[in-house]
Amino acid sequence: LYINGELMGQMGNPDPDNYQEQIQNRVFTFEGKGTAEIVIAVTDKHSVSSGIQYVPVLASPFKVNIIRGLSLMIAVVFMAFTFFVLIFSVYMYMRTKKVEFGLFALLCICVLGYGSYPILHSFVAVKVQPCYGMEALFYYLMFAGVMLVQQKILGGEERIPEILAGVAAAAGVMVFVAEMLCSRAQSATGLYLISKLTEILKWAAAGYLLFRSVKEIKQKYSNVLLVGIVVYAASLAADRIWRLYEPIIGGWFMEIGAAVLVASVGLTLWMELANAYRFQLTYGEYSRQMEQKLQIQKQNYEELTEKMDEISRMRHDMRHHLRTIMSYTQQGKYQEMMEYLQEYASVITEEEKLICYCRNMAVDAVIHFYAGELRKKGIPFECDMMLPQNIGISDTDLCKIYGNLLENAVDAVKDLLTENKPYVKMLTKVKNRKLLIEISNPYSNEIQRREKVFYSTKHEGFGIGTASVAEVVQRMGGYVVFNTEESIFKVNIFLPVKTVQ
Known part of the structure; x- marks a missing residue:
């Protein structure tokens, strides 16, 4: 200078x-x-694009340092953001083994390799090669990474993305080799040919990415991906159209496009992951409920089998009892016969302990199951059921409500100490054409709640049981109230009733 x-x-x-x-x-x-x-x-003897790459900035030292500091700060924030996204992608790939996370991690590495030059050149004096050659290589590998990630997210059996990705990767290798060898054999014709081919590749990549995203816009989450692809494709176009635009502030077309692309793809994969995690929780809860239903049915079947065996024994023994009574009658021993009948009646009363909680057999089976769980723990269970057999609510919805609420109540009291006086109370009645359900129980664990959502104590995330009850009640036009006061958890449900039989 x-x-x-x-x-x-x-x-x-x-x-x-x-x-x-x-x-x-x-x-x-x-x-x-x-x-x-x-x-x-x-x-410059070692670069395809030799000469001054950026216009010099002329101003007072203060303004120059402000502009330089802004550029450096933007580059540092961009690189730090991409680096943390890369760490997250690698972690999720190791956890899930999903190909899209692996490809996205490679894309982040390419973005870091391409976008690192502002920070590198601000602090370190380097040689032209292999820095510019590596920058060009990462630049074209970004095309391949974007196309493959887009293909994995949007799905489909087309081979075009893989072909274009291979061409982009080959172009990056070709430009890298040309950069490394140009000092030995500089050929204007060859360099112009490479420039034209890479320009065609950029336009083809931008056009295909934009066309595919617009075509698949109706697919889930593709609108988020569309934003990133559009901005990235526009940055490619801007890099080709506005080659004479040399700004002092701004003009980092590819850097901005890559940043928005990383953010949009990362957000899309995060939404996919969140949806998969939500599905996993829901499926796990559904499997657990199905297993519980099978246990309820098994227990109910065993109780019915026992009662049937008991009835068979009673019918078999009835002949002997009748003969004894007839013998007392023939002999005129009426006092002995009365004593015998009283003793027989007391035996029958002791044996017949099966309780019928309500006339709805499905709900009755659910209550029997959890009442048995409480009985095993020696925990009192108070039940006041006035549930008609037909109230216009499906057995499935009623079993969801009673099953989830009783399960939560049993889980809350089963580990309570005796001095805490554990119990479960349940009240059900129909009044003014509304079904009223109230379940209360003490608890000891800290209940985590955010507005109307309860967090589960069994697993990470929200409680699916309470959410399932709330969904059923809301769908049927009722409302549910959860109260936690003085270590007592109470649920009140109000449901409109169409018919009562």
């Missing part, structure tokens, strides 16, 4: 006889007034 013929500073040596390549983003200060002659002497 010469000011009025005086050397003000230099990086490397541009003298062809003593050539030494070295590049860095530097600030040089000088004082002057009136007319000043500025000469920048540059020699």
Whole structure:
């Protein structure tokens, strides 16, 4: 850098006889007034695009440092964001083994490799090669990564994305080789040919990415991906159309496009992951409820089997009892017969302990199951059921309500100490054409709640049982109230009743 013929500073040596390549983003200060002659002497033997790559910024030292600091800050934030997204992608790939997370991690590596030059050139003086060659390689590998990630997210059996990705990767390798070898065999015709081919590739990549995203816009989450693809494709177009645009502030088309792309793809994969996690929780809860229903049915079947066996024994023994009674009658021993009948009646009363909680057999089976669980733990269960056999609510919905609420109540009291006086109370009645359900029980664990959502104590995430009850009640036009006061958890449900039989 010469000011009025005086050397003000230099990086490397541009003298062809003593050539030494070295590049860095530097600030040089000088004082002057009136007319000043500025000469920048540059020699670059090792780059396809030789010469000055960015317009010099002329201003006061304060303003120059502000502009330089802003550029550096934006680059650091962008790189830090991409790096953390990369760590998250690698972690999720190791956990889920999903190909899209692996491809997205590779895409983040390419973005980091391409976008690192502002930070690198601000702090370190480097040679042209292999820095620019690696930058070009990562630049074209980004095309391949974007196409493959888009294909994995949107799905489909087309081979076009894989073909274009292969072409983009091959172009990156070709440009890298050309960058590394151009100092030995510089050919203007060859370099112009590479430039034209890569320009066609950029337009083809931008067009295909945009066309595919718009075509699949109705697919789930593709609108989020569409934003990133559109911005990235626009950055490719801007890089080709506005080649003469040399801004002092702005103009980082590819960097901005890559940042938005990483954010949109990362958000899309995060939404996919959240949806898969939600499905896993729901499926796990559904499997657990199905297993519980089978246990309820098994227990109910065993109780019915026992009762049937008991009835068979009673029918078998009835002949002997009748003969005894007939013998007492024939002999006129009426007092002995009365004593015998009283003893027989007491035996029958002791044996017949099966309780019928309500006339709805499905709900009755559910209550029997959880009442048995409480009985095993020696925990009192108070039940006041006035549930008609037909109230216009399906047995499935009623079993969801009673099953989930009783399960939560049993889980809350089963580990309570005796001095805490564990119990479960349940009240059900129909009043003013409304079904009223109330279940209360003490608890000891801390209940985590955010507005109307309860967090589960069995697994990470929200409680599916309470959410399932709330969904059923809301769908049927009723409402549910959850109260936690003085270590007592109470649920009140109000459901409209169409018919009562």
